[in-house]
Amino acid sequence: MQITSKAIAQTRPAFSRASLSFTFLAFVALLWMQTLAAAARGAPATFADLVEQVGGAVVNITTTTKMATPIGPQGIVPEGSPFEDLFRGPNNRQRGPRSASALGAGFVISEDGYVVTNNHVIAGADEIEVEFINGDIFPAKIVGTDANIDIAVLKIDADNPF
Structure with missing residues (x-):
């Protein structure tokens, strides 16, 4: 057929x-x-309602990392470069230690101060601070991290529950 x-x-x-x-x-x-x-x-019926309900759990995370300082301007510009003088301090002094800061966000997940954030936000940090929407700032300690899934858990301590 x-x-x-x-x-x-x-x-x-x-x-x-x-x-x-x-x-x-x-x-x-x-x-x-x-x-x-x-x-x-x-x-919540709207996004504004959602923010009103859970906005207090969202926190800013600030990290500070101390950077190694090379002796002299080597490593920044080649020795003998006309730019060598730009990388020295006043009176030909070498610059002191430097630090880098990073910002990120996280969420408070329990009343006793556990915070979840991304691992890349706190990776290599020497100091970690958590800031709440009301301006309160607390130092934080790393409880655990997993770089494979980019997650970290922090702990903050204070007298009042969060």
């Missing part, structure tokens, strides 16, 4: 319009039911 283009045009689609319409309506009904269930649980 030979199939012609006329025979192909007369074949029925695998799904009828009625079954596609029913599937679409079932999907919309399911989505609507999930929305109602979320509203009943007290889920």
Whole structure:
């Protein structure tokens, strides 16, 4: 038997319009039911409501890392370079130790001061500080890290729960 283009045009689609319409309506009904269930649980209706509910748990994380200082301007510019003088301090003194700062964000996950952030934010840091939205700043200690999934857990101590 030979199939012609006329025979192909007369074949029925695998799904009828009625079954596609029913599937679409079932999907919309399911989505609507999930929305109602979320509203009943007290889920925020807008992004502003969400920020109002959990905004206090979001913190800024500041890290400081001490950098090794080369003796003299070597390593920055080649010796004898006309720019060599630009990398020395006043009166031809060598510059002192340097430090680098980094910023990141995290979330307080428990009332006793555990904070989750990204590992790359705190990797190699000598000092870590956590700042709350009200301006309170606390030093933090690293509890654990996993560079493979880029996550870190910090601990801050204070008299009041968080």
